[in-house]
Structure formats: structure tokens, C-alpha cells
Amino acid sequence: MDGGGAVEVRHWNADVNGVSIHVAEQGPADGTVVLLLHGFPELWLSWRHQMAALAARGFRAVAPDLRGYGDSSVPADPAAYSIFHIVGDVVALLDHLRLTKVFVVGHDWGAQVAWHLCLFRSDRVRAVVTIGIPFFPRSPRSISETFADLGDGFYITQFQEPGRAERAFARYDVATVLKKFYSIEFDNLTAPPGVEIIDFLEAPSSPLPWITEEELSQYAEKFQKSGFTGPLNYYRMMDMNWRLTAPWSGAKITVPAKFIAGDKDIGAKSFGIEQYIKSGGLKSNVPDLEVAIIDGHHFLQQEQAERVNSEILSYLNKFATASDSSSASMATEAAGEVRQWTADINGISLHVAESGPSTGPAVLLVHGFPEMWLSWRHQMAALAARGFRALAPDLRGYGDSSVPADPAAYSIFHIVGDLVALLDHLRLQKVFVVGHDWGAQVAWHLCLFRPDRVRAAVILGIPYFPRGPRPMTESFAKLGDSFYINQFQEPGRAERAFGRYDVATVLKKFYALEIDELIAPPGVEIIDFLQAPSSPLPWMTDEELGQYAEKFQKNGFTGPLNYYRMLETNWRLTAPWSGAKIIVPAKFILGENDVGLQSFGTEKYVKSGGLKSNVPNLEVSIIEGHHFLQQEKAERVNSEILAFLDKFANEEASA
Known part of the structure; x- marks a missing residue:
């Protein structure tokens, strides 16, 4: 890696878990590590504001492109996008960096990955901050069964069929597809009967207030290169994830956690999420939890960057000097005993x-x-x-x-x-x-x-x-x-x-x-x-x-x-x-x-x-x-x- 200054963003790739993972990094190499996990359809770039803020406070911000995105590998097999693969990439990255425990921050699909990292390998997480997607314990029904009542217009349902969403997306240039998702303001992502979700979404004619044209072009360039199939395969593995995570039925998140949501997030009203959070349901499944509901929509870390930075930093500072792990208490060590x-x-x-x-x-x-x-x-x-x-x-x-x-x-x-x-x-x-x-x-x-x-x-x-x-x-x-x-x-x-x-x-x-x-x-x-x-x-x-x-x-x-x-x-x-x-x-x-x-x-x-x-x-x-x-x-x-x-x-x- 080049240097260790707080301002410079350093880029490198690691061959881990069978794929090449691209990583953007900012802050001192010996700083306390914060792993930032992006969502759909994003890249490491979605954390640009948080990386700068964390680096300025002496943290080492590490933001990978998840598999299927950006400059990371894009496996062809949909089965390579299970939650085990994605969490496995994260663990392998930590091992590559010789990091025993880190802070983790995740948004959207990155929040799902962060929750599952906490679930599978709590020993590797000091504390977690998730944005937009709360932790839900494993349901007694599969994802496709759960969403069946919403019909074919529901975006996750449309994303299941290989090639369907890709063909629909291809009717637009990549920047327009991204703007359609980034500007979502309604609650339930369900298109009218017979309409594809990407056709139903509207792209604003004016620039988004929280992303420059140059930044949008950076996103578009990467999605033009790698396509949307990898990211869509995350959705196509949801039923498989449900089957594979049976051993974690009823499991709670034991890691200290903070959940941040925008009060106008597209998911706030969906599926009883707002009630689940406000009634204490989330707290019952994540006992060591703080919740912050702030002004904003779904892409909160970009739209309300300063407020999100403040929420993250104030939370991480509670733990930054804590010891990574407990030590075992042993008796005498005579060879024969x-x-x-x-x-x-x-x-x-x-x-x-x-x-x-x-x-x-x-x-x-x-x-x-x-x-x-x-x-x-x-x-x-x-x-x-x-x-x-x-x-x-x-x-x-x-x-x-x-x-x-x-x-x-x-x-x-x-x-x-x-x-x-x-x-x-x-x-x-x-x-x-x-x-x-x-x-x-x-x-x-x-x-x-x-x-x-x-x-x-x-x-x-x-x-x-x-x-x-x-x-x-x-x-x-x-x-x-x-x-x-x-x-x-x-x-x-x-x-x-x-x-x-x-x-x-x-x-x-x-x-x-x-x-x-x-x-x-x-x-x-x-x-x-x-x-x-x-x-x-x-x-x-x-x-x-x-x-x-x-x-x-x-x-x-x-x-x-x-x-x-x-x-x-x-x-x-x-x-x-x-x-x-x-x-x-x-x-x-x-x-x-x-x-x-x-x-x-x-x-x-x-x-x-x-x-x-x-x-x-x-x-x-x-x-x-x-x-x-x-x-x-x-x-x-x-x-x-x-x-x-x-x-x-x-x-x-x-x-």
C-alpha cells in the first residue's frame, strides 16, 4: 500500500477466498480499522464521505468492492453469491490484513453482510453500525414464499429470474438505471401488473443533490464494465441463503450494534419494519443495540453524510480503546501436567x-x-x-x-x-x-x-x-x-x-x-x-x-x-x-x-x-x-x- 496519510485514498487488490477483492483504504495504516460494506447498486465509493471523516479522526477506513461489483471479481455462477461466500470474502480479507477484530459498518446489502458477519463470526467484530436494513432473525418461511403475496411486480420477485432484470435495465444507459434507484422516494418497490420495476422507477431530470455528475460517472463506468448480473445474483441466492442458514434459526446478534435509518427510507413502512424497530422487536434480537432515526431516504450515508458521520464516530469512540479479546486463564504449564x-x-x-x-x-x-x-x-x-x-x-x-x-x-x-x-x-x-x-x-x-x-x-x-x-x-x-x-x-x-x-x-x-x-x-x-x-x-x-x-x-x-x-x-x-x-x-x-x-x-x-x-x-x-x-x-x-x-x-x- 502507498503511504499512510489521512487524506489519500489508496487502492489495492487481494486474492482471497477464490476471488480478487478490490479495496479502497484511507487513514493511517496503524489506526483502528473500520470495515465499510456497500449495498446495491453501489461501490466502495458510496463511503467516500465516511472514509474521509474516519481517516481524519485516526481510524483506518477499509472499503472493499464486494464480489460482483467494481474492480472485484465477478464470478459467473449465481451460487457463488451466497451469504457464506460474501461473509467468507470479508473474513478472508481480515485474515489477509492480519486483523483479528474490526469495527464494521454496512448499508443495504452491506448491512445484510455485516449482520451475518456478526452472526457467523462475532469473534471478528468489535462493534457494528448498520444503515437502512435491520437484522431479522431467520423466518420459518423462505424469502420467495414470504414475498409471494406481493405478486410479480415486486422488485425482488422480478430479480429472481436470470436475465429478466438485465434485459429490462438494458433499455436504459447505465447512469439512468443508477439514478432511477438512487432517487427512489416511494415506500414499496412494487410495479403495476405487467410492468418491470426499472420502467416504473423515474429518473430525475436534474442532478441528485448528494452526488456530482463526476461521481455518478464513476459509478456508471464500473457498472458498464461489470454489468448488473453479479449484484442481482445476491437476490437470486436469497432462498438458498435461507436454506443454508437453518442452524442459525433463532440466533441473536451478540455484538454491540447501532442501527441508523432514514425516516423516509423506502423500507421504513414495508413489511412492518417501522413497527418492528419502534416496538422493540429489533432490540429483542440485537440486545446490545442503539437506534437512530434521522432525516433522510435510503442512500443515507451519501445524502446525509455529515449526520451519518457524526452518528458513526460518536458510537465507535465508545469502543475504540477497548481490548480486542479476552485472555484465557491457565494454570501452571509444566510439560507433564x-x-x-x-x-x-x-x-x-x-x-x-x-x-x-x-x-x-x-x-x-x-x-x-x-x-x-x-x-x-x-x-x-x-x-x-x-x-x-x-x-x-x-x-x-x-x-x-x-x-x-x-x-x-x-x-x-x-x-x-x-x-x-x-x-x-x-x-x-x-x-x-x-x-x-x-x-x-x-x-x-x-x-x-x-x-x-x-x-x-x-x-x-x-x-x-x-x-x-x-x-x-x-x-x-x-x-x-x-x-x-x-x-x-x-x-x-x-x-x-x-x-x-x-x-x-x-x-x-x-x-x-x-x-x-x-x-x-x-x-x-x-x-x-x-x-x-x-x-x-x-x-x-x-x-x-x-x-x-x-x-x-x-x-x-x-x-x-x-x-x-x-x-x-x-x-x-x-x-x-x-x-x-x-x-x-x-x-x-x-x-x-x-x-x-x-x-x-x-x-x-x-x-x-x-x-x-x-x-x-x-x-x-x-x-x-x-x-x-x-x-x-x-x-x-x-x-x-x-x-x-x-x-x-x-x-x-x-x-
């Missing part, structure tokens, strides 16, 4: 066992089914003895962590989200990750979703498979009802079967697996088919088995089984990662007698180079042992892990 604590993150309480010096390179150990942090006891001791900081959480649903009742709370997004939130809680930018079984799946997805947070990964037992063309449940259908994953799908079924045995016996049945495919004979439940050895397992003491049994007795198996029940949902939600490779350096360790080695062509996939093609920076080690390898063959696994991590441990972690 296991310290246990909980962190309230990502909407749950996560229990963590830790060993080794807190200043050592962090290694995150992610357990599988049916395990808990204790499955890493041997690795924790070995890592701590070598100066690493071993962190082994109980995943949600396990041990002393929260056990959400809703099966939807166990998607891969939730689990990976817990880990990212844990890293943020500990102020760890990058860590080594080691995962086994379901923990391997979680570790692979952490590498997939957030490679910027992983220095290197070691995976035990479960290789990385790219997203298939069909859901796993369809792929497994041919194995019949006796296949364990198929039996696990039906809520309560496995729990009832497990209930025929004491908890320790259930665990031993799984821990002693030596068959290859977990398929019971017809009409037999998998737990009845599995054998529990009469003698103790050679790699687990009765005391250790008792520790496992105590926790599963307390929590039950429903939480862990819900991971399997979310497989199809995970497949649907991970569509944006179809064909994606793991770019993080990785080592895959597999027992030659692992229950899954012969299943589904796994052995051929690993040995023929299929896995390597999807994880280019990969090492593979096949060793003697079965599935619960880190407990059964602890010393060998320790050696494999340490030899791999030592290659990276002395490298400086980078953001």
Missing part, C-alpha cells in the same frame, strides 16, 4: 485438555467416534515433552463440552467453526492439526475451509475424499440397512440398540473392531453384531475405559451420532468446495488392519496416488495396527507425528 478448562465460543462451551508450555508451537488434536480428548493422552505427553503446546478439545456433543439438542447443530460448519473460534479465543493465528476418525474429517475440512489457520496437518485413519457428485447417503444406499452409517441415520434407532448394553460394553465393541466393513447381517443391529472382548483391551486400562464410560454415561450417544445424521446436509452445504484440493502440507497415517482400509476402494485410492492428487503436499505412512491407532500403537504414532511436525516447527507462523 494436563490442564483442563472450558471456553464459551461459537455458542457453546468447549472443554479443552492442554499439556505443554503455552509459548510452544500449538498442536490441535481432534478426536473421533466414540472418543474424547483422552484418546490423545499418549500424544499429549510426547508433544509436551518436546516443547509443543498440545490442545485436545472434547468436540461438541462429547465429554465435558456442550451437547446441543438440535441435530442441525452438528454440521461440519459448526464443528470447524468451534475449532476456529477456539483458535481465536487463544489468539492463535496458525496451528498444527492432528485428527483421527471423525476428527480426521473435521481436520480435513478445517484445512479446506481455512487453510490460513493450519501450518500442517497429520491425519489418522480417514483419507481426504473430494466432494462426490452424490450425497454419501445415496452412495451408501447400495450397502443396505445393515450398514452402520445407514442405521445411524434414523434418530433414536442406534440409541435404543446401544441401550441394551452398559456403556463400557458399547465402547469396547467399537474399540475392538477387526472386521473390514461395518455391515451387520440382515435384520441385525450393528451393535448386536459387534463383539466385545471378554478380556481388557491391550492398549487401554480399565481405569481409562472407566473414564470414557463415565462421560458417555452422562451425555449419551445422540450428540456423536448426530455427526452421521448431518452427512447429507454437509454434502449440500459444501457444494462451493466441489473439486477443491487440500493445499496444506499433510501426512496421512493408516493402520494396515484398519476397519476402513478395504472399504470403498480406500486402499487403492491411497496407494495408487488418488489421495496424493487431491492433497498435493502429502506424505503417507501405512503402519501395523487397527483403527484406534494413536492409542494402540502410541509410540509409533508419536514418532510419525513428531518427525513430520519437526519439519515445520522452526518456521515462523505466518498469517
